[in-house]
Amino acid sequence: KAGVTQTPRYLIKTRGQQVTLSCSPISGHRSVSWYQQTPGQGLQFLFEYFSETQRNKGNFPGRFSGRQFSNSRSEMNVSTLELGDSALYLCASRQAQGKTEAFFGQGTRLTVV
């Protein structure tokens, strides 16, 4: 069974640009969550999608958005990039909402210059 796949693995963008990150969950998993990981803040929850609907949202500005497709693949978009958006973005998938193990991807390393 293939694991959670995130693409691309690395990205370099300039301030003001926008970026789209992709996450393919484990087959059969319908819940996808996104996290931002930085050395100072650890892992911070961005949002969760289940069956194409955003079910939970963390405390991030509106520049961070996401969506989920009918095949459960998810994308995360960050507009008007700032230097502080440089981080490792992790995606996790679960079979169903709650009480099931979350499986993480290897992440996308975003560097904003």
Place this chain on the structure above:
Amino acid sequence: AQRVTQPEKLLSVFKGAPVELKCNYSYSGSPELFWYVQYSRQRLQLLLRHISRESIKGFTADLNKGETSFHLKKPFAQEEDSAMYYCALESTGNQFYFGTGTSLTVIP
């Protein structure tokens, strides 16, 4: 507000010594608590969860609701235990809150 605190950023122990990684939480409801581990160059993975009450790789964690703690313990540390450990809380709304992590180094 929900919060998970891991007071130690770095922890070093000698091989064979006991290890305890601390985790405290604040949550008004009944939390689900987890420990996740990230070995070097590997993805984050579940180590254990409090509801299963199992021992994984010799690690155990007991939920102490009175002290709002979920410390991770192992009686005899091994070199392969060196990793980043994250304590996490899942709210009733299925949202995860992670601590900032503790980097454990086991000295040979």
